[in-house]
Amino acid sequence: MNFLEERIVKDGIVKEGNVLKVDSFLNHQMDVELLDRMGKEFYERFKDKPINKILTIEASGIAIACFAAKHFGVPMVFAKKSKSVNIDGDMHVAEVESFTHKCKNQVIVSKRFLGEGDRVLIIDDFLANGCALQGLISITEGAGATVEGIGIAIEKGFQIGGRVIRNLGYHLESLAIVDDMDPATGTVKFREQMK
Amino acid sequence: MNFLEERIVKDGIVKEGNVLKVDSFLNHQMDVELLDRMGKEFYERFKDKPINKILTIEASGIAIACFAAKHFGVPMVFAKKSKSVNIDGDMHVAEVESFTHKCKNQVIVSKRFLGEGDRVLIIDDFLANGCALQGLISITEGAGATVEGIGIAIEKGFQIGGRVIRNLGYHLESLAIVDDMDPATGTVKFREQMK
Numbered sequence: 001m002n003f004l005e006e007r008i009v010k011d012g013i014v015k016e017g018n019v020l021k022v023d024s025f026l027n028h029q030m031d032v033e034l035l036d037r038m039g040k041e042f043y044e045r046f047k048d049k050p051i052n053k054i055l056t057i058e059a060s061g062i063a064i065a066c067f068a069a070k071h072f073g074v075p076m077v078f079a080k081k082s083k084s085v086n087i088d089g090d091m092h093v094a095e096v097e098s099f100t101h102k103c104k105n106q107v108i109v110s111k112r113f114l115g116e117g118d119r120v121l122i123i124d125d126f127l128a129n130g131c132a133l134q135g136l137i138s139i140t141e142g143a144g145a146t147v148e149g150i151g152i153a154i155e156k157g158f159q160i161g162g163r164v165i166r167n168l169g170y171h172l173e174s175l176a177i178v179d180d181m182d183p184a185t186g187t188v189k190f191r192e193q194m195k
Numbered sequence: 196m197n198f199l200e201e202r203i204v205k206d207g208i209v210k211e212g213n214v215l216k217v218d219s220f221l222n223h224q225m226d227v228e229l230l231d232r233m234g235k236e237f238y239e240r241f242k243d244k245p246i247n248k249i250l251t252i253e254a255s256g257i258a259i260a261c262f263a264a265k266h267f268g269v270p271m272v273f274a275k276k277s278k279s280v281n282i283d284g285d286m287h288v289a290e291v292e293s294f295t296h297k298c299k300n301q302v303i304v305s306k307r308f309l310g311e312g313d314r315v316l317i318i319d320d321f322l323a324n325g326c327a328l329q330g331l332i333s334i335t336e337g338a339g340a341t342v343e344g345i346g347i348a349i350e351k352g353f354q355i356g357g358r359v360i361r362n363l364g365y366h367l368e369s370l371a372i373v374d375d376m377d378p379a380t381g382t383v384k385f386r387e388q389m390k
Contacts, residue, residue, distance in 0.1 A: 023305065
């Protein structure tokens with residue numbers, strides 16, 4: 001097990017309905033040392049790519065993306081989930097459906113911060129059915145930028161998102177892939193990944 | 196001028212309606228080196244307090260709070276703006292009205308991550324009329340925790356928020372206090388602050 005898998009075993013909570021709660025260290029209370037280590041790990045996995053921008057989506061992706069951006073020495077851009085009155089001018093927009101929140105959101109990135117020539121690493125905390133991620137890919141490619149890679153903290157391997165993204169040919173790295181969870185015993189089974 | 200004020204002068208854009216756009220470095224595209232420096236500056240200003248937790252509110256507060264938490268070596272907790280299906284159990288709740296988005300939000304923190312004995316530094320990117328901040332203070336004190344200080348990136352000094360918070364006796368540090376802005380010339384006037 002790697003450091004994130006170990007932490008999930010230690011502090012993650014398995015709930016009915018395929019819910020894995022990691023809110024004590026990843027998406028409500030944040031262990032910033034862990035996030036920094038995750039950022040460093042993404043850097044190690046993608047450092048050979050000519051990445052000049054990290055893209056994520058609010059809210060809990062921001063923290064991981066920040067530390068990744070620090071290790072790459074590049075800016076981070078986070079997509080917003082609804083039109084803010086403080087955003088004006090031309091926007092890249094994609095409509096995505098949230099699995100967690102059971103609603104549709106417009107995902108928005110200003111054209112000033114993502115465009116032709118940008119080589120993007122997309123970062124997010126969770127990948128389940130992949131709707132948010134598809135929105136970020138759509139926005140990146142619609143902007144004329146290149147998706148150099150996708151870094152996910154926790155992928156739910158029993159949902160369709162990861163398979164779809166890999167089938168489409170993207171370089172997707174998930175630090176932990178959960179293939180099975182049992183709310184009765186609280187056990188989590190991780191997919192073996194090649195080093 | 197300090198490093199943040201200099202950056203605001205260089206890259207901030209003054210718009211009609213008392214809007215200061217800093218979305219190229221602070222709340223859409225993020226300059227993570229700048230954020231890290233802000234986190235370090237908050238550490239310098241509050242390091243004598245027995246702070247064991249950083250509290251902020253999604254979304255753009257998260258990045259600054261992360262780097263502050265890294266410098267303090269403590270966890271960060273971010274308050275959520277609407278009830279997520281992944282949050283269960285007992286919550287601290289406050290209702291806040293957003294100036295920017297012109298709507299009311301429930302602000303929520305799990306009781307597992309904020310409680311009696313916690314000594315909290317509240318961090319946010321903007322302080323205008325202070326509604327979000329009042330919600331965070333209300334949640335902290337309602338939890339039986341102590342507000343040791345409040346660190347803000349940019350305070351709009353011509354709005355009421357900062358004065359109210361200081362009148363209430365809180366130790367509030369804003370890295371930049373904007374006393375006046377002129378959309379016609381694009382100039383920003385900062386309040387002189389004691390070192």
